[in-house]
Amino acid sequence: MKTKKKINLSLDKFIDFCLYNKKFGYYMKRNPFGAKGDFVTAPNISRLFSEMIAIWIISFWRSLGSPKKFNLIELGAGNGEMMKILIESFQNFPSILNSCNFIIHEKSPRLIKIQKGKLKKKKIIWISKLNKIKKIPSIFLANEFFDALPIRQFKKENNLWFEKFVNLDNKKKPFYFYKKTNIKNVDRNFGFMISKKQDFIEYSEQGFCYIKDLSKIIKKKFWWIIIN
Ligand SMILES: C[S@@+](CC[C@H](N)C(=O)[O-])C[C@H]1O[C@@H](n2cnc3c(N)ncnc32)[C@H](O)[C@@H]1O
Structure with a gap:
């Protein structure tokens, strides 16, 4: 520098x-996740974590009358592990698989590349701004996202x-x-x-901005979950 x-x-x-x-940049140079990296997050410890989230999404989606189309948006997807397991879990439930728009909002181009490599056979959209999301029911997932924002x-x-x-x-x-x-x-x-x-x-000013943007979406009767 x-x-x-x-x-x-x-x-x-x-x-x-x-x-x-x-x-x-720490997230720009390499993959910091997993045994060979610097730290491990819940989706990388056991697939059970993401499978439980998948089951929650399925039961919640059903309790809402199984809408024909909905967005599943992950904020800060790291190495893409959680999204991978969610999609694999949904493959046992074709009706939700066909109803779901899988979306990732990720800042690091390096991690986007890793995510694209891991999820290459899956139909996923990467978005840089939340206002690009289609105005249909939406579930937001965020694992270790808000606590990773600068303060x-x-x-x-x-x-x-x-x-x-x-x-x-x-x-x-x-x-x-x-x-x-x-x-x-x-x-x-x-x-x-x-x-x-x-x-x-x-x-975190950025965290505030995200909460404000997400609140606007939720006010329009969309739904969400945040895990941390
Ligand atoms: C601590 S990691 C958690 C990764 C993953 N959710 C997991 O549990 O393994 C934080 C993630 O959020 C992403 N991130 C941080 N700030 C972001 C922002 N403003 N917009 C999009 N992604 C962001 C990072 O690049 C990284 O992928």
């Missing part, structure tokens, strides 16, 4: 840079609020520092005075 000019990034921008920078941090000292930043002027010696901030902007994002009784606030 070359850092010639002054580079100060808020914590969420720094995390986003670390995860998704085209050259150095911002704020602290109060002597009645003043500060936001955490990272300085990257010297690539060999990055360091954290705090910058005075107007906390009212954060209160406005929350829609209430969160700062009133707090000395420390940590939240």
Whole structure:
């Protein structure tokens, strides 16, 4: 990484840079999942996890009168393992298999490639924006998605609020520092005075945006589930 000019990034921008920078990003370089990677998630420990989700989807879909068409959207599909097992499970239930539009919303091009490799014989649509989803009943799945989104941090000292930043002027010696901030902007994002009784606030602006977008879809009488 070359850092010639002054580079100060808020914590969420720094995390986003670390995860998704085209050259150095954690999710851009390789497959971090599984025994040969850095960590294991529930779908990669046992197929039972995804099979149980599949059975829940089938029974819920039936309880709604088995709509002829519905979307199943996975947010942040990692190495594609959960989607693979869901589809394999649905193959024992042809009516739901034929009714389901399988959709993945994934940020990392590297992981999309891995997902496409694993799911090459399956009919799946990859979408970059949630507003591209067809307006029919929809189920959202998100395993370890919301907790993987970058966060911002704020602290109060002597009645003043500060936001955490990272300085990257010297690539060999990055360091954290705090910058005075107007906390009212954060209160406005929350829609209430969160700062009133707090000395420390940590939240994900991206997570907020997703919840807002998903809430709009749910309000139109669509359904969803989030697993974490
Ligand atoms: C911790 S991994 C979990 C992967 C998978 N759900 C599992 O349980 O194995 C987080 C996933 O969310 C994806 N992701 C993170 N932020 C995203 C965003 N803003 N839009 C789409 N995908 C995102 C990551 O690239 C990664 O695939």
